[in-house]
Amino acid sequence: MNRFTAAAFAAVLACSAAQAQGVDPLAPTGKWTAYSAGRAPTPPMGWNSWNAFASAVDEEKVLGSAKVIVDSGLASKGYVYINLDDGWAAKRRMPDGHLIVRTDKFPSAVTRKQKTPSFKPFTDKLHAMGLKAGIYSDMGRNTCAQAWSTTPEHLPKGSVEEREVGLHDYIDQDIALYFREWGFDYIKVDGCGLRDFGPNSPKVKAGEARILTPILDLGAISRTDVPAVKDLFRRVGAAIVRNNPDGDFVYSLCIWGAANVRAWAKDMGNVSRTSDDISPAWGRLMVNYDSAVHRALYAHPGSWNDPDMLHIGAGDFDANHLTEARSHFALWAMMNAPLLIGADLPTMPASLMEVLGNADIIALNQDAAGNQATVAHDSSDLQILVKTLGNGDKAVAVFNRGWDPMDVNLQATRMNLRDDAPVEMTDLWTKKQITFTKETKLRVAPRETAIFRARGTRALADGLYLSEQPGKVNPAVDGVTRPIPDPGIFRTAYGWGGTRSPGDRPQYAGWGGARADSAPYGQTLQIARKTYASGIGILANSRLEVRNEGYRRFTAKIGVDDSATDKTHPVTFTVYGDGKRLAESRPLKWGMPADPIEADVAGIKVIELVARSAANENEALSVTWGEAALTDRQPR
Ligand code: GLA
Numbered sequence: 001m002n003r004f005t006a007a008a009f010a011a012v013l014a015c016s017a018a019q020a021q022g023v024d025p026l027a028p029t030g031k032w033t034a035y036s037a038g039r040a041p042t043p044p045m046g047w048n049s050w051n052a053f054a055s056a057v058d059e060e061k062v063l064g065s066a067k068v069i070v071d072s073g074l075a076s077k078g079y080v081y082i083n084l085d086d087g088w089a090a091k092r093r094m095p096d097g098h099l100i101v102r103t104d105k106f107p108s109a110v111t112r113k114q115k116t117p118s119f120k121p122f123t124d125k126l127h128a129m130g131l132k133a134g135i136y137s138d139m140g141r142n143t144c145a146q147a148w149s150t151t152p153e154h155l156p157k158g159s160v161e162e163r164e165v166g167l168h169d170y171i172d173q174d175i176a177l178y179f180r181e182w183g184f185d186y187i188k189v190d191g192c193g194l195r196d197f198g199p200n201s202p203k204v205k206a207g208e209a210r211i212l213t214p215i216l217d218l219g220a221i222s223r224t225d226v227p228a229v230k231d232l233f234r235r236v237g238a239a240i241v242r243n244n245p246d247g248d249f250v251y252s253l254c255i256w257g258a259a260n261v262r263a264w265a266k267d268m269g270n271v272s273r274t275s276d277d278i279s280p281a282w283g284r285l286m287v288n289y290d291s292a293v294h295r296a297l298y299a300h301p302g303s304w305n306d307p308d309m310l311h312i313g314a315g316d317f318d319a320n321h322l323t324e325a326r327s328h329f330a331l332w333a334m335m336n337a338p339l340l341i342g343a344d345l346p347t348m349p350a351s352l353m354e355v356l357g358n359a360d361i362i363a364l365n366q367d368a369a370g371n372q373a374t375v376a377h378d379s380s381d382l383q384i385l386v387k388t389l390g391n392g393d394k395a396v397a398v399f400n401r402g403w404d405p406m407d408v409n410l411q412a413t414r415m416n417l418r419d420d421a422p423v424e425m426t427d428l429w430t431k432k433q434i435t436f437t438k439e440t441k442l443r444v445a446p447r448e449t450a451i452f453r454a455r456g457t458r459a460l461a462d463g464l465y466l467s468e469q470p471g472k473v474n475p476a477v478d479g480v481t482r483p484i485p486d487p488g489i490f491r492t493a494y495g496w497g498g499t500r501s502p503g504d505r506p507q508y509a510g511w512g513g514a515r516a517d518s519a520p521y522g523q524t525l526q527i528a529r530k531t532y533a534s535g536i537g538i539l540a541n542s543r544l545e546v547r548n549e550g551y552r553r554f555t556a557k558i559g560v561d562d563s564a565t566d567k568t569h570p571v572t573f574t575v576y577g578d579g580k581r582l583a584e585s586r587p588l589k590w591g592m593p594a595d596p597i598e599a600d601v602a603g604i605k606v607i608e609l610v611a612r613s614a615a616n617e618n619e620a621l622s623v624t625w626g627e628a629a630l631t632d633r634q635p636r
Helices: 003-013 017-021 050-056 059-071 120-128 144-148 171-181 226-242 258-267 282-293 322-334 350-356 359-365
Strands: 045-048 081-083 089-092 099-101 132-138 186-190 250-254 271-273 304-306 339-341 374-378 382-388 394-400 406-411 423-427 433-436 439-444 449-455 473-477 525-527 530-532 535-539 542-547 551-560 571-577 580-584 595-600 606-613 622-633
Touching: 045 059, 045 132, 050 059, 059 081, 059 120, 081 186, 120 132, 132 171, 171 186, 171 226, 186 226, 226 250, 226 258, 258 271, 282 322, 322 350, 322 359, 322 382, 322 394, 322 449, 359 449, 382 406, 394 406, 394 439, 433 439, 439 449, 525 551, 525 622, 530 622, 535 542, 542 622, 551 571, 551 606, 571 595, 571 622, 580 595, 606 622
Parallel strands: 045 081, 045 339, 081 132, 132 186, 186 250, 250 271, 271 304
Antiparallel strands: 089 099, 374 382, 382 394, 394 449, 406 439, 423 433, 423 449, 473 542, 525 530, 535 622, 542 606, 551 595, 551 622, 571 580, 571 606
């Protein structure tokens, strides 16, 4: 080990989970390590009870929407998960700890054969309809409704212990019950139990709940015990795998972007909430959208960012707000968000059923390549999102976030298409065709998202930039050593604290994470004054895993990004192929022009891109893999 690598190794060890084992987290593994268990090769689609009914959920309501899902054809378009949220549990029976279903709400749970109520008839019914069934629990002893609900009639009853319906001391028992005995296919694991039952909790003071020392604090990452939270999610994940021998499950993490989960959920489960709850208000939508939109590199087939369920059908997204409802749907589709309808479907107007059923937009979300859209134009007024589809087509969404209509010049090059060849686009709402060369003008109304599928001649004739395929790039180590809240997320006056609070302050950790076509803190990628429209921006002491499907050549222009504040420490860039070193740069410092790096990756399955430095932890050492690309595809 040379001086650089030894020092860099020490710096990384200082704050890494691998520290305990003395493992170098930057050492190549030769593996793709993002989560791939369960059944989420594309984002899950379906329905969830919470947005429509909160804790007042019951069997009739759930089956009412499930029936519409089937009868309207939405099920055949992919909406198959019917998920119960909070509000189904009566109590935990003592002393055996068996969970008891609210039979007043779910009458089919009373079976003649068994004395103990069972959800099996309910899941059987959904399965017979060709659907799948989801259940809700909490990682602590109590659920979110138990912490926050103002309708006690919907909460579990009994002694303090009997009211403890969360997973905390019952992981194996409950997971076996949900999946093996009751036949569920999906679980959402909430986190209020880890947060809201400290000594000052009103519920604890009222004698309704036991203290569980909080290990999660949405407002303060430094008050969160990240390793402990991760460990609990890992344990539940292992129990889910054990209890689903056929692997047919979805594991959904719901800790609202707390505990730096936006960085690690991709290693732990199938979907993970990136922010606090959505509500049917434009400002909240923006919070949830912003919490996921720059995190394309943290989503992959098998593990998706979840900006929360759809709220189409209510408030700012009801039938009187078609522009907003369509934007919500288009943006969620582009971000590869789970598409979970949150409305009472028997009462849903036809115009909104049409939004939910737009097959062309669903196809973008469900595209097998699994590339979350990346942000090709970024401003507070307007964003252009581009998503590379499996067949090479591009999906493009032009989102007017502002208050005035915007005239937009949409350029072919923004989509990594050549500007000297025609681009054909289809408007996915109106089905109108547009053909243009170089650029086209669009007028986009306030809050409107124009969305197209485009085909042209790719800028890279025989390959793809890595930033065009974020689903195949995993920031296994993203170099963020001290997670800090992301200031770039919309902050709404109508947050949970309302206007009597000090406001909606930055709270979602993950600032400085890896980005496609952007430096880690949002600047344009730039090395020694030369900008790169395409590339990966990441902090030093990072390791990216890249899945290679048949390309023979890896190339990039590398260097310390001009946005780095650490101007002294050199960085060494290394390219590995299936664990073996293929190429390494000289040490590169801030201000030095980019070096080209290339490697023969024929036959290599996993490429790893490592940037090492003896970085000063108080400075940002951003590095750029400019124009990083895989080219020279093997003929198939
Ligand atoms: C939390 C979650 C919501 C919902 C409620 C249920 O707030 O974020 O999605 O599950 O709990 O109480």
